[in-house]
Amino acid sequence: MLSKVVTRPATPEDVPLISALHDRVFGPGRFARTAYRVREQKGPETEISAFCRLAMDGDQLVAAIRMSEISIGGNKGAALLGPLVVASEYAGQGFGRTLIREALETARTGDIKIVVLVGDEPYYGRFGFKRVAPGTITFPGPVNPARILAIELEDGALQRFTGLVSGR
Numbered sequence: 001m002l003s004k005v006v007t008r009p010a011t012p013e014d015v016p017l018i019s020a021l022h023d024r025v026f027g028p029g030r031f032a033r034t035a036y037r038v039r040e041q042k043g044p045e046t047e048i049s050a051f052c053r054l055a056m057d058g059d060q061l062v063a064a065i066r067m068s069e070i071s072i073g074g075n076k077g078a079a080l081l082g083p084l085v086v087a088s089e090y091a092g093q094g095f096g097r098t099l100i101r102e103a104l105e106t107a108r109t110g111d112i113k114i115v116v117l118v119g120d121e122p123y124y125g126r127f128g129f130k131r132v133a134p135g136t137i138t139f140p141g142p143v144n145p146a147r148i149l150a151i152e153l154e155d156g157a158l159q160r161f162t163g164l165v166s167g168r
């Protein structure tokens, strides 16, 4: 069957659909994650940035990537990627990869200098994310330092963006 999956920016109306997929994949325990705490600092759970994207198969949600503008050590121009979630029946077909590439491209054109995330280096490494030096980028809550990854969208950003991640 020909795939009719399309990608597009997410809108606030998509939030219930995205939340339902997050619920299915991560369960309610996701709210305890430190990355969620950072996003909460920005406002309600409904917040959708210009960098959030979806893959849709008709009216079915295939995959969703969220990305929030943050500050690092008080410097604006950074973004936090996550969560990325792919519906299990669509896993391993490149939808995660497509949404990451598109979100990074949107961030680059949106004047974001650095994107950070908390996740698996073996997966995100292939997109250019690297572990940050221990203690250089910190979170307002418990995070495994080996899972703090970043990609520079502007040369030298890792030198300039150090300190505490904040949703404000």
Ligand SMILES: CC(C)(COP(=O)(O)OP(=O)(O)OC[C@H]1O[C@@H](n2cnc3c(N)ncnc32)[C@H](O)[C@@H]1OP(=O)(O)O)[C@@H](O)C(=O)NCCC(=O)NCCS
Pocket: 025, 082, 083, 084, 085, 086, 087, 090, 091, 092, 093, 094, 095, 096, 097, 098, 119, 120, 122, 123
């Ligand atoms: C992890 C996830 C986002 C990957 O998306 P996807 O669309 O299935 O993956 P893609 O098709 O882009 O890439 C598939 C490749 O990534 C690899 N991969 C998937 N998850 C991986 C992981 N955690 N670590 C290393 N490699 C991983 C696959 O083995 C496959 O490798 P191959 O290309 O060599 O065969 C998706 O499976 C998912 O939503 N998982 C549950 C939620 C989650 O863990 N989210 C990430 C944390 S926020």
